[in-house]
Amino acid sequence: MSFNDWGAGRSAELPSKATNYAVELWHEYRIAIILSALLVLGLLRVYLHLTEKRQEPLVFSKIYAPEAKARPVEVAETKDEKSTPATSDEDTVEKKKTQLSNGPRRIKGELAKKTRGGGNSDELRKIQVLIFYSSLMASTDKIVRDFAKALQSPLGVNPEEPQDCPFLAPQTIDLAEADYDEYFISPPKIENTSGGGPVDLFYLFVLPSYNIDSINDSFLEHLRDTHHDFRIDTSPLSSILGYSVFGFGDREGWPTEEEGFCFQAKELDRWMAKLTGRKRAYPLGMGDWKRDGHARLSEWQLGLVDTLQLLEQTGGLGEGVAGSGDAVESDDEGDADDDDDDDGEVVFEEAPTSKVSKSKGSGGLEDLEDLGRIMELSRADGPGQQKAAPIAIDFTTDGKLTEGKVKSRKSPIALVKEMVPKGSPTYNSLTKQGYQIVGSHSGVKICRWTKSSLRGRGSCYKYSFYGINSHQCMETTPSLSCSNKCVFCWRHGTNPVGTTWRWVVDPPKLIFDGVREGHYKKIKMMRGVPGVRAERFAEAMRIRHCALSLVGEPIFYPHINEFLGMLHGERISSFLVCNAQHPDELAALQHVTQLYVSIDASNRESLRRIDRPLHRDFWERFQRCLEILRERRFRQRTVFRLTLVKGFNVEDEAEGYADLVEKGLPCFIEVKGVTYCGTSTSAGAGLTMANVPFYQEVCDFVLALEAALKKRGLVYGIAAEHAHSCCILLASERFRVGGKWHTLIDYERFFELLEERGPDGDFTPEEYMGAETPEWATWGNGGFDPRDQRVDRKGRPIEAA
Ligand SMILES: Cc1cc2nc3c(=O)[nH]c(=O)nc-3n(C[C@H](O)[C@H](O)[C@H](O)COP(=O)(O)O)c2cc1C
Ligand code: SF4
Numbered sequence: 001m002s003f004n005d006w007g008a009g010r011s012a013e014l015p016s017k018a019t020n021y022a023v024e025l026w027h028e029y030r031i032a033i034i035l036s037a038l039l040v041l042g043l044l045r046v047y048l049h050l051t052e053k054r055q056e057p058l059v060f061s062k063i064y065a066p067e068a069k070a071r072p073v074e075v076a077e078t079k080d081e082k083s084t085p086a087t088s089d090e091d092t093v094e095k096k097k098t099q100l101s102n103g104p105r106r107i108k109g110e111l112a113k114k115t116r117g118g119g120n121s122d123e124l125r126k127i128q129v130l131i132f133y134s135s136l137m138a139s140t141d142k143i144v145r146d147f148a149k150a151l152q153s154p155l156g157v158n159p160e161e162p163q164d165c166p167f168l169a170p171q172t173i174d175l176a177e178a179d180y181d182e183y184f185i186s187p188p189k190i191e192n193t194s195g196g197g198p199v200d201l202f203y204l205f206v207l208p209s210y211n212i213d214s215i216n217d218s219f220l221e222h223l224r225d226t227h228h229d230f231r232i233d234t235s236p237l238s239s240i241l242g243y244s245v246f247g248f249g250d251r252e253g254w255p256t257e258e259e260g261f262c263f264q265a266k267e268l269d270r271w272m273a274k275l276t277g278r279k280r281a282y283p284l285g286m287g288d289w290k291r292d293g294h295a296r297l298s299e300w301q302l303g304l305v306d307t308l309q310l311l312e313q314t315g316g317l318g319e320g321v322a323g324s325g326d327a328v329e330s331d332d333e334g335d336a337d338d339d340d341d342d343d344g345e346v347v348f349e350e351a352p353t354s355k356v357s358k359s360k361g362s363g364g365l366e367d368l369e370d371l372g373r374i375m376e377l378s379r380a381d382g383p384g385q386q387k388a389a390p391i392a393i394d395f396t397t398d399g400k401l402t403e404g405k406v407k408s409r410k411s412p413i414a415l416v417k418e419m420v421p422k423g424s425p426t427y428n429s430l431t432k433q434g435y436q437i438v439g440s441h442s443g444v445k446i447c448r449w450t451k452s453s454l455r456g457r458g459s460c461y462k463y464s465f466y467g468i469n470s471h472q473c474m475e476t477t478p479s480l481s482c483s484n485k486c487v488f489c490w491r492h493g494t495n496p497v498g499t500t501w502r503w504v505v506d507p508p509k510l511i512f513d514g515v516r517e518g519h520y521k522k523i524k525m526m527r528g529v530p531g532v533r534a535e536r537f538a539e540a541m542r543i544r545h546c547a548l549s550l551v552g553e554p555i556f557y558p559h560i561n562e563f564l565g566m567l568h569g570e571r572i573s574s575f576l577v578c579n580a581q582h583p584d585e586l587a588a589l590q591h592v593t594q595l596y597v598s599i600d601a602s603n604r605e606s607l608r609r610i611d612r613p614l615h616r617d618f619w620e621r622f623q624r625c626l627e628i629l630r631e632r633r634f635r636q637r638t639v640f641r642l643t644l645v646k647g648f649n650v651e652d653e654a655e656g657y658a659d660l661v662e663k664g665l666p667c668f669i670e671v672k673g674v675t676y677c678g679t680s681t682s683a684g685a686g687l688t689m690a691n692v693p694f695y696q697e698v699c700d701f702v703l704a705l706e707a708a709l710k711k712r713g714l715v716y717g718i719a720a721e722h723a724h725s726c727c728i729l730l731a732s733e734r735f736r737v738g739g740k741w742h743t744l745i746d747y748e749r750f751f752e753l754l755e756e757r758g759p760d761g762d763f764t765p766e767e768y769m770g771a772e773t774p775e776w777a778t779w780g781n782g783g784f785d786p787r788d789q790r791v792d793r794k795g796r797p798i799e800a801a
Contacts, residue, residue: 602656
């Protein structure tokens with residue numbers, strides 16, 4: 001009987017009875033049924049929510065980050081556990097956890113599988129460091145093996161669990177056994193033996209130099225041929241992550257680089273820059289295998305590890321290095337064949353500094369909302385710290401103006417502005433010139449001597465005279481504003497000027513942190529620049545000196561003493577240059593390592609013409625500053641800074657300057673020929689190259705000044721010179737000991753004295769007088785450190801005269 005037959009007899013009444021019964025039931029219990037269904041659904045939802053394990057944001061994790069690897073491993077275990085019976089309680093618990101977490105979020109397992117497996121952008125990439133080396137006499141061979149092992153721990157390599165580390169164990173490759181085509185025509189594809197994603201390569205080289213035929217010659221020739229081979233891309237190794245070279249040499253046989261010290265490492269460094277599209281990740285290191293070789297290698301290793309860690313975290317080599325996405329340096333590698341590196345002038349594009357830039361950049365009057373913001377900004381950044389008032393401070397008041405003594409104005413709301421608002425023409429002009437603006441009125445810039453010193457091409461005259469390492473010197477100012485408009489100023493006529501401080505005052509901590517960060521950022525951008533020496537680069541990451549002389553007037557800043565305290569607290573020396581227009585602030589200034597006053601002319605008319613001061617009583621202010629300096633001469637190292645501008649302040653002025661020296665009795669007198677900066681300001685002031693004195697003219701002037709001083713019975717002598725920056729130093733006989741000049745500074749002693757006796761403490765310049773001025777720096781010897789290589793504007797070596 002079919003189902004249809006079976007139902008045929010009852011078909012008329014059964015369905016209608018059943019339907020009626022169901023309808024009745026529904027009417028009677030519908031509320032209970034609906035509520036029960038909702039309750040069950042709700043409980044189910046809560047259960048699922050509680051048992052769900054959160055999914056980590058794998059797709060956004062760092063491409064080499066170990067955290068990103070943890071999940072795929074967990075998923076692999078999950079798979080295994082499904083097929084393996086649990087053997088212990090612990091396993092059972094683990095298994096339950098895994099099952100629970102795996103249940104409702106299946107998509108998690110799928111995502112992780114893709115990441116481990118292959119082919120898409122979420123893959124976990126590994127970094128393989130390859131260390132190439134050559135070794136004729138076997139010492140490098142051993143060093144490299146130890147070096148490779150030493151790299152493992154800081155890179156987190158764990159041979160037991162390779163899958164947990166973004167780095168594979170570094171491998172060493174002897175160039176005598178390597179197939180150059182395999183590594184140096186295009187990077188090889190390396191298999192990830194620990195399982196997982198593809199492998200990216202990072203090349204390191206440890207290369208001794210040999211002036212005889214060796215494997216190095218054929219290797220370097222191979223690189224040269226590859227670069228010149230028209231069938232091959234000129235940068236065929238650009239897909240590697242980066243490279244760095246360390247050279248071993250022997251200074252006993254090859255004392256200087258010109259004589260061949262580490263010449264093959266240098267050549268290799270340059271060919272690799274070309275072949276990789278300038279992916280020099282860390283500067284070329286060099287060491288003398290008999291003396292400092294091991295120390296230099298360790299230093300290089302430290303910097304290298306930092307770079308590799310950065311690479312692992314960000315996927316790039318950092319700002320300023322090609323391949324990092326921020327190729328912002330203009331150096332060309334030159335041609336290793338002709339040895340014509342450029343002069344190393346580096347052009348930096350300023351990235352906006354969100355941390356310290358705060359203004360909308362209107363440049364106009366601030367509205368009430370802005371005032372609130374300004375009050376906030378100008379507040380000191382911590383409880384108990386001094387607060388900086390955002391109100392105008394009048395520096396023209398007579399009598400002593402101490403910090404914090406402020407004069408409120410009638411309508412502060414309209415007048416309190418930022419000195420250099422972000423986006424203003426001044427801001428744009430300064431950043432274009434390479435300044436980094438910090439807060440709203442401070443700036444930092446890496447000076448050309450810092451770059452030059454990093455490349456071993458000479459330091460500024462302050463190295464020769466006072467022992468300042470230019471590559472450890474930060475040039476900055478806490479006030480971009482000034483009360484003069486000097487004809488030779490480098491400010492390109494863009495800086496704010498004024499006789500009073502009428503801007504927002506940034507707290508010293510903000511400035512200190514900002515300028516330091518800005519300086520280090522710019523140093524780091526030099527990492528990939530050709531010729532930068534690894535040991536100097538490492539030293540440069542520790543600022544030891546601060547030149548408060550960039551542009552503007554540092555003592556214009558109301559919290560200059562606190563700012564100096566922060567420098568000294570970090571054992572950073574301070575050379576402060578002021579313009580002799582703010583006697584009250586000069587009088588209130590605490591200890592600096594060396595205190596300068598610019599003496600730009602010897603008489604009122606000449607000073608008015610050259611400095612174009614805003615103060616009407618400029619000459620009186622100038623005179624008062626000299627008196628203060630005279631009083632300070634046994635407490636501070638005081639310096640007169642003379643900038644000679646032919647046609648303005650040189651001719652027949654030696655006698656007038658001698659009168660000023662007699663009045664101020666400075667410890668030192670620095671005489672410098674003006675540097676022509678070719679700006680519209682200088683041109684507008686009638687300045688041309690004809691106003692720049694020749695070195696011989698500076699020498700003649702100094703001799704005339706020395707004679708004029710002697711005539712007055714003043715005991716000064718010509719102590720040192722730095723011919724290539726047209727600068728000569730006269731010093732008081734106080735700094736001649738046993739017939740030898742001692743113009744250098746004992747910086748450590750200076751900090752000790754400060755700690756012992758405080759920022760207003762009583763101690764004399766003689767107490768921190770340093771060692772004897774080096775012979776090469778003394779008058780008549782030129783002043784160029786023989787350890788450096790002098791180069792012309794094109795970077796070509798200049799023979800010592
Ligand atoms: C034959 C020979 C030639 C060398 N030529 C140079 C050279 O031109 N410049 C240099 O700085 N060092 C030179 N050196 C020094 C080596 O670079 C240095 O001793 C190095 O540590 C040797 O490494 P190795 O023991 O692995 O071969 C030379 C050494 C030898 C044995
Ligand atoms: S003292 Fe001046 S010129 Fe010398 S390195 Fe420092 S900032 Fe540069």
